[in-house]
Amino acid sequence: MSRVRFLLAFAAALAALWVAPLVLPIGDYTHNIVGLTFMFMAAALAWNWLGGYVGQISFGHAAMFGVGGFVAARIMLSSGLPFSVAWLLGGLAAGLFGLLWGHPTLRLRGPYFSIATIGVGEATRLVATYWSDFTGGSSGLSLPLAGNPTKYQLYWYGLYLLGGAVLISYGLARSRIGLGLSAIKEDVEAAGDLGVNPTLYQDIVLFLSGTMVGVCGGFYASYQAFIDPQDMFSFDRSIGLILMAVIGGIGTVLGPVWGAIVFVIIQEFLLANYSELYLGLYGALLILIILFEPLGLTGLVRRLHRLAIPVRRAT
């Protein structure tokens, strides 16, 4: 897709989603869930910048989600700053935290990096639960209900988050940085020979990814109005981001968005009826995708597309 066509489609989709709740008769519940899903899409996209574009699978993104959420919550509790500023500051803190552990560990490749992120995620969860002066410890933090946007309004803020994440996803993939990232993904040493500085590029991506996930954490804090470390930093949260990206198509520009939709549909609709089966369902889905369509939904759609329009170009 050319840049202009992409931006046109993007603006149209954004506008349609912006007015949708005002003209369509969707209930409050669906409205809220969609708003929350926007946030998950943004977080999954951000995970994908590192996990998909660079191929560094992080099992520790909950750490940035939690740091962003708690910093934002602390700022909202202790100062009169508007929530959007608090989210941004929380995101920045999360991005910096990401750099703190990411700069040394991103030298590691493949499973070594993944294992290190598991260590980072778990250590952060334990320390955050212990550090009750900051996070409220195991009792968590409650946000004041006044001064926070309502769940109704958060729909649009979620949409903006998503819009920002999509633009960055697209920009990263199409920019010089994106080329450098795929070079790193293919072969780090060769990328270095080509004049790509792997350390710098990976640091930039992790900082962006951590900041976006941290802002999402702030959004989640406003949405829930109560956060506690065991929930914010949980291993399952990191896993959720991975599942969304993989289901939708790891490394593709928009795959995580579709993945998040499937993820939420499974949670909301199948879970309601077959709640005993949802874990296994995710598991089976993961197995099927890895074995048969490593690019997930995106790969599936591309394949169908090729079937429908057999010979058009030879790519």
Next chain:
Amino acid sequence: MNRSTVFVGVTVLLLTGCVPSKDTDDDSANTAIPDKIVIGSTLPLTGTESKTGGRFKQGYELAVEVENADGGIDLGGKKVPVQLNLLDDTTDQAKAVNLAQRLITQDKVNFFLGTYSTAVVEAQSTVAEQNQIPYVNGGGAATSIYAKGFKWVFGTLAPVANLANTEMQWIDQQQAAGALPKPARVAIVWENTSHGKDFRKGVQDFTAAHSSGYQVVTDESFALDGKDFSAILSKVRGAKADLLMIDAHLPDFITMQRQYLSSAMCTKVLTYGARGTESDARTALGAEGVNYILSAVWWNKQLGNAGLNKEFVDKFKAKYGTDPEWYQALGYEAARSLFTAIAQAGTVDKEQVRAKLSALTMDSILPGGKLSYPADKGGQADYPFVVQQNLPDGTSPIIYPADVANGKGVAPNPACKG
């Protein structure tokens, strides 16, 4: 390039643009008598907490059935049946919040009965407060839930600090009778959850108020699902504690008690908070492994010899064929207190029912015999626990408070040598 810049510009404008807002539904006084009263609720019916969630469900459903047996709640002379709209929140905070939002704003339930486990209740109760709907729960004990100045949230579980406090009162009695040393050396070991924190606070408050009688020598927290407690137990041993006051959930209780026993430790008094009487514990540790462990719970069926308690236990047995435990009793009482407040208000108007809940004092099956939601405790009920002790004959009688005791406690632990 030009055009794309325009699009980016438009997007930025949109981003800075304002966000629509909506007037909250005007819930002006609704005094019409409806055909039925709909109570919304969520509980963890699957997942790790499913066992407990299922027990609360039994309590809620029994209360509804009893209420509907004579036609329902009396609203100004007309009997209106109660309908429970219960969903599964799988112990997931986000899910519990979203489902509550759906029940309240979309399904327009009249009132809400809360879910189980403290963190989930804490997250969910904010929804009730935002939407101004009476929210009664039997599953959230942490004092932090009730310390936020919420007006619409009521809790039937007394704080866990009371658990520690009631146990300490019994210990104090033993000390006064000369059975325990004075001052006694106290070790507090608590799981780092809000349950454990409140337990610790209860012990600390008591020992601070009776500083001549007690000296805290160890105070440590631990992470859930520990694999080895030898280091903590070694600290306790090194501190020569007389009273070992632990708060743990079942898996940690089992691991820790196995290590305590096999390392030949023996403190004069040992408690794991609410743990120790359940059949799982006896299976895991053997009858001898749980001897003389002190435990305290919110309710026990041994209270059920007369009056309301007998009524509850009989009805429960008739419906489910088993004996109730504290979970079912608390669910039952939470629901019953809500129904009582609705009947007192004589309407389904939320504000009026809230006011009645806030002023409520009703006869109850809970220890102390009365249930109320005192405003100075933020709407959390406040009553003593029942302290039990496992005895070698396999029974676990209530040993404290004296007015409900049906057995005599033993201290110091006779199994200890020297």
Next chain:
Amino acid sequence: MGEVVVLAVSAVLLAGFYAAMAYGLGLIYGVLRIVNLAHGGIIMASAYVTWQLFDRFAIDPFLAIPIVLVVFFAIGVGIYLGLVRFLPRGPAGAVQSLLLLFGVWLVIRNVAYLLFTGNEQVIHTGYATSSVRILGGSFSATRLAVFAVATVALFTLHLLLTRTYLGKAIRAVAQNPDSCTLAGINVERIYVFTFGLGTALAGLAGTLASTLFAFNPSFGASELLKSFVIIVLGGLGSIVGIALGALVLAFAEVFAVYAVPPYLTTAVGFVLLVVVLVLRPGGLFGQRVLR
């Protein structure tokens, strides 16, 4: 002084369990370069199998070990032939195997949940709380038995890998699969066998865990995470390294109470993991290939 000795013995006993927990993960990684994220699920499944054998047929958990080894060897072979075989080799395969085996874990968890519900289960043997005196301290007989089994497993594995033709073939494949093919070793069969053996060892860990701890379908997560710490400390793929890594972790956790609050002792392991990966990716003892 006495307390330090008692703690040291506790740490050694704990290290026994930790080592047994990590053998399977380390072996599979060392030979196939695959991180078996289903490891925790296998441990949990084996705890349930052991419990069923104990509950229904009154088979003592320690006597059940041969049965468990056979059953989980077969399960491992099944997982390899049915799923893992189809993954591409190399870096792409490494990432995909993480996700695939994570999927397997989720399925195992769900099956356990459907069969046995989410309730805690325990195995109460007659000797669950009996104790043995060592060096002036009193220690759990069960923990001692677990340590003994882990030690026997260590020596058996070491002998298998160094003294038998099969073991030598496994080590050769671990070092260079391509030249093994040239030398006439059936690499695929070595992979099948190793995955089966690694899974059987995870099964062994599950049986041992079931004698010490209560378990439910989500059991195994912390075992998996700690196994990572151990194989990283030990240098990813060396059996003796794993035993040493387990010792380091156990001592760090037990003695950390002198430096940090007990609550944070678990975090010490994870911090160690990251630090060692960054500073000494070859492990504390500098071994990188399977020995």
